[in-house]
Amino acid sequence: MYPIWEVPHLTAGLVLALIATIHILPSHLSTSAMWLNVYLERKSLKENRPELMAFVKRFSKMILIFAYVFGSMTGVGIWFAATTAAPRGISGLIHNYVWGWATEWVFFLIEVGGIYVYYYTIDKVDPKTHLKLGWIFALASWTTMVIIVGILTFMLTPGHWAATGNFFDGFFNQTYWPQLLMRTTAMFAIAGAYAVAVAAGFGDLKARREIVRTASTWAIAGLALSSLAFLWYRAVLPDAALANLAALATPGLRAVMVWAPALAVAYFAVMAAKPSWARLVPALLAIGLIFSGIFSFERVRELIRKPFVIPGYMYSNQIIAGDLPAKGVQSELPEIDREGILHYAPFVPPDLRDVTDANRLRAGRMVALIECAACHTFQETGLRPLPPRIRKLGATGPGDVAEVLDALGAIPYMPQFAGTDAEKQALAAYLFSISK
Ligand code: HEC
Numbered sequence: 001m002y003p004i005w006e007v008p009h010l011t012a013g014l015v016l017a018l019i020a021t022i023h024i025l026p027s028h029l030s031t032s033a034m035w036l037n038v039y040l041e042r043k044s045l046k047e048n049r050p051e052l053m054a055f056v057k058r059f060s061k062m063i064l065i066f067a068y069v070f071g072s073m074t075g076v077g078i079w080f081a082a083t084t085a086a087p088r089g090i091s092g093l094i095h096n097y098v099w100g101w102a103t104e105w106v107f108f109l110i111e112v113g114g115i116y117v118y119y120y121t122i123d124k125v126d127p128k129t130h131l132k133l134g135w136i137f138a139l140a141s142w143t144t145m146v147i148i149v150g151i152l153t154f155m156l157t158p159g160h161w162a163a164t165g166n167f168f169d170g171f172f173n174q175t176y177w178p179q180l181l182m183r184t185t186a187m188f189a190i191a192g193a194y195a196v197a198v199a200a201g202f203g204d205l206k207a208r209r210e211i212v213r214t215a216s217t218w219a220i221a222g223l224a225l226s227s228l229a230f231l232w233y234r235a236v237l238p239d240a241a242l243a244n245l246a247a248l249a250t251p252g253l254r255a256v257m258v259w260a261p262a263l264a265v266a267y268f269a270v271m272a273a274k275p276s277w278a279r280l281v282p283a284l285l286a287i288g289l290i291f292s293g294i295f296s297f298e299r300v301r302e303l304i305r306k307p308f309v310i311p312g313y314m315y316s317n318q319i320i321a322g323d324l325p326a327k328g329v330q331s332e333l334p335e336i337d338r339e340g341i342l343h344y345a346p347f348v349p350p351d352l353r354d355v356t357d358a359n360r361l362r363a364g365r366m367v368a369l370i371e372c373a374a375c376h377t378f379q380e381t382g383l384r385p386l387p388p389r390i391r392k393l394g395a396t397g398p399g400d401v402a403e404v405l406d407a408l409g410a411i412p413y414m415p416q417f418a419g420t421d422a423e424k425q426a427l428a429a430y431l432f433s434i435s436k
Pocket residue numbers: 248306307308316317368371372373374375376384386389390404405408413414415417431
């Protein structure tokens with residue numbers, strides 16, 4: 001267990017989610033855009049059309065600056081935020097998937113080096129070699145997705161890993177293929193969307209129209225196929241995840257998931273029919289639509305695995321709640337209930353280890369930080385703030401709150417309370433004190 005990173009009004013998890021959202025824009029661009037480049041570059045070679053290559057050059061420059069500068073910065077940001085927000089969760093993932101990440105980073109290095117090589121060798125090496133460089137880049141960048149999807153889906157459906165502890169049992173789990181298909185097809189939609197934006201300001205009219213038409217067709221096909229893949233994904237979700245989806249996905253979130261891709265398809269249909277209408281601002285809005293769809297999907301993906309970071313194994317508050325015989329790991333719950341969470345967690349001020357009349361509220365706040373702060377805030381407003389929730393339940397004293405705590409484990413998306421009775425009373429006293 002590690003020190004707690006409390007972020008008032010937001011929670012550390014939301015800070016992580018915000019950085020990750022910004023990261024989605026450049027990272028998905030970097031896996032997708034080169035596919036359109038190699039397509040256009042091939043066409044330019046075969047049909048001897050240098051103006052297409054001029055577009056490829058312009059597009060590559062945008063990828064280089066936007067995807068790699070912002071992508072790298074926010075990528076490092078994700079690691080910083082994730083290791084601080086959920087150090088044990090990350091540790092659990094690294095212990096299982098360190099070779100997965102190592103492999104991903106090999107391909108990522110090819111990708112990062114690749115974009116510079118690709119951009120700066122345009123017109124400098126012979127066209128066939130250059131096209132090969134493009135292919136290497138495109139395949140390497142997609143391979144990073146092939147790998148990371150295994151780790152991402154493992155966090156929702158660890159599959160037989162829970163029984164065997166085997167790398168590939170967790171990696172190729174029941175949601176792996178649908179999610180890989182969903183991201184791969186969405187990736188082509190993203191490439192198309194960016195290409196329309198870049199082509200909108202492109203000088204050569206004939207080439208512009210042709211590129212806008214091709215890119216819009218890619219975007220429509222990508223969006224349609226990824227929506228189908230989403231239905232497949234939903235069909236293989238475990239019951240617990242579906243129950244969470246029903247209970248936690250707000251109407252707003254659902255609406256964005258349906259309307260954002262639908263409106264984007266409508267926009268690209270217009271562009272495919274009337275490519276000369278392409279302008280930068282609407283194209284950027286269409287990119288915004290696609291990303292709000294992706295963002296809602298990522299939010300839902302986070303919501304439906306509650307209360308776990310890794311289902312059946314570790315709660316979002318970092319407590320190990322399930323046995324993993326294959327890894328020699330045991331649930332910590334019995335020991336925490338016996339010893340007390342304030343004894344069990346290492347980063348507790350010494351005067352708060354035992355609950356007394358004098359330190360009750362401070363000890364209660366410490367328990368709240370350890371067990372609830374992963375998903376709740378303690379202010380009046382913000383992400384799932386507890387004071388209004390406690391009030392809504394009509395608690396008239398700490399005793400009522402303690403009863404709520406007893407019932408937490410029965411709510412499917414929340415971890416059960418873990419600790420001694422004295423700690424539960426202290427937590428109840430603290431929660432009541434902030435809810436008055
Ligand atoms: C894994 C994340 C998670 C953790 C950890 C967590 N909760 Fe929750 N809690 C939720 C979610 C999700 C909801 C339902 C959505 C909402 O209320 O906004 C919820 C709702 C609640 C509610 C309102 C219940 C109702 O029926 O209206 C209370 C009270 C509550 N939590 C208390 C706690 C306390 C106390 C802790 C710490 C001991 C805790 N939660 C830890 C995720 C969590």
